Amino acid sequence: MLQDKGLSESEEAFRATGPVLGGEANAANAANAPEPELAAPGLSAAALGSPPGPGADVAAVAEQTIENIKVGLHEKELWKKFHEAGTEMIITKAGRRMFPSYKVKVTGMNPKTKYILLIDIVPADDHRYKFCDNKWMVAGKAEPAMPGRLYVHPDSPATGAHWMRQLVSFQKLKLTNNHLDPFGHESQSDQGLVLHAGELEHIILNSMHKYQPRLHIVKADENNAFGSKNTAFCTHVFPETSFISVTSYQNHKITQLKIENNPFAKGFRGSDDSDLRVARLQSKEYPVISKSIMRQRLVSTQLSAKPDVSPLHGAHQALQHYQYENGAHMQFAAAEPQDLPLNTFPAQRDSSLFYHCLKRRADSVRHLDLPCKRSYLEAPSAVGEDHYFRSPPPYDQQMLSPSYCNEVTPREACMYSGSGPEIAGVSGVDELPPPPLSCNMWTSVSPYTSYSVQTMETVPYQSFPTHFTATTMMPRLPTISAQSSQPPGNTHFSVYNQLSQSQVRERGPTASFSRERGLPAVCERKPPSPHLNAANEFLYSQSFSLSREASLQYHSGMGTVENWTDG
DNA sequence: TCCACTACCACATTTGAAAAGG
DNA sequence: ACCTTTTCAAATGTGGTAGTGG
Numbered sequence: 001m002l003q004d005k006g007l008s009e010s011e012e013a014f015r016a017t018g019p020v021l022g023g024e025a026n027a028a029n030a031a032n033a034p035e036p037e038l039a040a041p042g043l044s045a046a047a048l049g050s051p052p053g054p055g056a057d058v059a060a061v062a063e064q065t066i067e068n069i070k071v072g073l074h075e076k077e078l079w080k081k082f083h084e085a086g087t088e089m090i091i092t093k094a095g096r097r098m099f100p101s102y103k104v105k106v107t108g109m110n111p112k113t114k115y116i117l118l119i120d121i122v123p124a125d126d127h128r129y130k131f132c133d134n135k136w137m138v139a140g141k142a143e144p145a146m147p148g149r150l151y152v153h154p155d156s157p158a159t160g161a162h163w164m165r166q167l168v169s170f171q172k173l174k175l176t177n178n179h180l181d182p183f184g185h186e187s188q189s190d191q192g193l194v195l196h197a198g199e200l201e202h203i204i205l206n207s208m209h210k211y212q213p214r215l216h217i218v219k220a221d222e223n224n225a226f227g228s229k230n231t232a233f234c235t236h237v238f239p240e241t242s243f244i245s246v247t248s249y250q251n252h253k254i255t256q257l258k259i260e261n262n263p264f265a266k267g268f269r270g271s272d273d274s275d276l277r278v279a280r281l282q283s284k285e286y287p288v289i290s291k292s293i294m295r296q297r298l299v300s301t302q303l304s305a306k307p308d309v310s311p312l313h314g315a316h317q318a319l320q321h322y323q324y325e326n327g328a329h330m331q332f333a334a335a336e337p338q339d340l341p342l343n344t345f346p347a348q349r350d351s352s353l354f355y356h357c358l359k360r361r362a363d364s365v366r367h368l369d370l371p372c373k374r375s376y377l378e379a380p381s382a383v384g385e386d387h388y389f390r391s392p393p394p395y396d397q398q399m400l401s402p403s404y405c406n407e408v409t410p411r412e413a414c415m416y417s418g419s420g421p422e423i424a425g426v427s428g429v430d431e432l433p434p435p436p437l438s439c440n441m442w443t444s445v446s447p448y449t450s451y452s453v454q455t456m457e458t459v460p461y462q463s464f465p466t467h468f469t470a471t472t473m474m475p476r477l478p479t480i481s482a483q484s485s486q487p488p489g490n491t492h493f494s495v496y497n498q499l500s501q502s503q504v505r506e507r508g509p510t511a512s513f514s515r516e517r518g519l520p521a522v523c524e525r526k527p528p529s530p531h532l533n534a535a536n537e538f539l540y541s542q543s544f545s546l547s548r549e550a551s552l553q554y555h556s557g558m559g560t561v562e563n564w565t566d567g
Numbered sequence: 568t569c570c571a572c573t574a575c576c577a578c579a580t581t582t583g584a585a586a587a588g589g
Numbered sequence: 590a591c592c593t594t595t596t597c598a599a600a601t602g603t604g605g606t607a608g609t610g611g
Contacts, residue, residue, distance in 0.1 A: 090604085093573070097602070130570090177572085207571070247572050248604085255604070264603040267578035 066232040069217055074103035074167055078261060079240040085253040086136055087243035089211075095174030095202045099262045102170040102213055102241065109160025109217075116156040116218040117163060119170050120149065121203050124210040124242050131250035143206040150216070151203060157220045175245060176202045205245045212242045 073079060078100050079087075090096045102119060109115060123145050130139035151173045155162065205211060218233040249255040259265045 099603090248606095259604070262603065263580055264578090264601085266580075266603085268604050 066217070066219055066234050068108040069106060069234060070108045071215060071217070071236045072105040072107075073238045073241065074105060074169075075100050076238075076240065079238070082254065082257055083240040083242070085257060086251055087241075088246045088249055088251060088254045089175055089243045090249065091175040091177040091205050091207060091245045091247060093176060093178045095176040095178075097171060097174055098213075098243075099258055102173065102215075103167050104215060104236075105167055106160075106163045106217070109164055111159060111161035111164070113160050114157040114220050115160055115163055116152060116216075116220050117168055118150045118152040118156065118216045118218065119173060119213055120151070120216065121175075121205065121211045121213045124212040127210065128206075129208050129210060129244055134251075136244060136250075139208065142209055145206070149203050151201070172201050173203065174201045175205050177205060177207050177245070177247065178202075179204060207245050207247050210242060210244050212237060212239070 082100060089098055106117075123142060126142045127138045128140045128142050129136045131137075132139075151170060153168060153170060154172070155168075215236040215238075216233055217236070244250075249258070259268045
């Protein structure tokens, strides 16, 4: 079992994104960041202008708790390296892990309150990409989005103390392009999506599409179970974790980074004389470049019809000069095309973290009030399950998604000690000289296009379709942004939403329940546990309300629209 | 012909049970 | 008998590559 023994790097990474929820105002940073500061985290719903629904006083307590939670992306520097080169993630029929793996350090939780941590991966835009002339380019309209799904951390639910004790790792998560993935995934039927039991680690993606992982933290202690009143959750998005899914690596720089940093790929690190020579020629203790990488580079060089630049000093030569026009296009001018910086996001957003917080009151949703009373520490076997829920679809779609729940795999320890060599290894990475990344461009598309209130307002609720249509797949993050207190380069967006009881009744839960019960179970070995069902219902209802309430909030005049670009 | 995709490969790490030692 | 450490084989995770099919 991988052990995180060194907190230093983690803490550093956390500092980089720690104040995501505010509290450390940084004027210089505010000046750098493009987003206006609209609301400091921690503001009450009333302060933000949310409709003060019934029980707002009670909600305010939960709100404080959920808004105080801070999340730091582990190995942020490594993620940045990949992001600058244009992160690619291999997807296979059998499922492939993400690398870098998604690990976070969480603080600010109530130690005694139980939380559920989960991840979903949503389309970053509605384009299909191709890798042409050493850069990513839009190749057309996106395929219909795969049904969203949540990967729930197997330790969930667990106390805040448990989550904060060590790094929270989602490295077991696998990406697949198999639409009929048998390992814990649904297959299509005329009824919709059908649950499978078993290895529930896969998230289905389309190849050559851009995606954005999101972390959700759901409050679910025993007095505040799924669907019960005062349930709250928040969403954290690290833009540097966005990626393009591929079946084989397109950008050799990404291949290089993977080989250099992924222990499982050590076998591809060159070790013979020629490779060593390449490394020595760079006169740095830089990971050795394999022959295959060199071959790739040669090909790239030939393609670009320019003199090749050593992969090890390209970064030092590159003139990292970029322009970002209205978010629609970004490109870099550099001495060598293959060494140009590439970034999916404008530089100002590179380290930004979006924070979305939503609180729900559902006093009357009795059927959702299923307790999650088993303590993780007390009954690990009972709660140590991999839980798959239908993920909230992209914001435009979230209201269309059904509830989804599935059974379990043996418990897997996915949390790492916060102190140790695993992070020390990361530190080693950090010590490396700047790699010659970023030779490509992701053109024409700006992820998280501006939030369309009109769209949100006009999308009617409907039972979920088997496939989401590409026209509704844009994942628009909440646009009420709170630029705040970020270290340089970090941006923070915060949204607080409130859902009235009537809204809750009206929206997600009912629909999701009726939907789920109508699903034929295929290959289901065990009935889903009650709290999983409840969580599923809750999450669906929350994701449903998420998009709705975001628009509501916007119309409440609580802030300005975060205009990320509209490509 | 191109290219996304798959299956298989060699190599490395991870994992967990068994053995050994204190 | 119990606990810790070591050993080792199986399982698993990698990118590379050849082949396939649209």
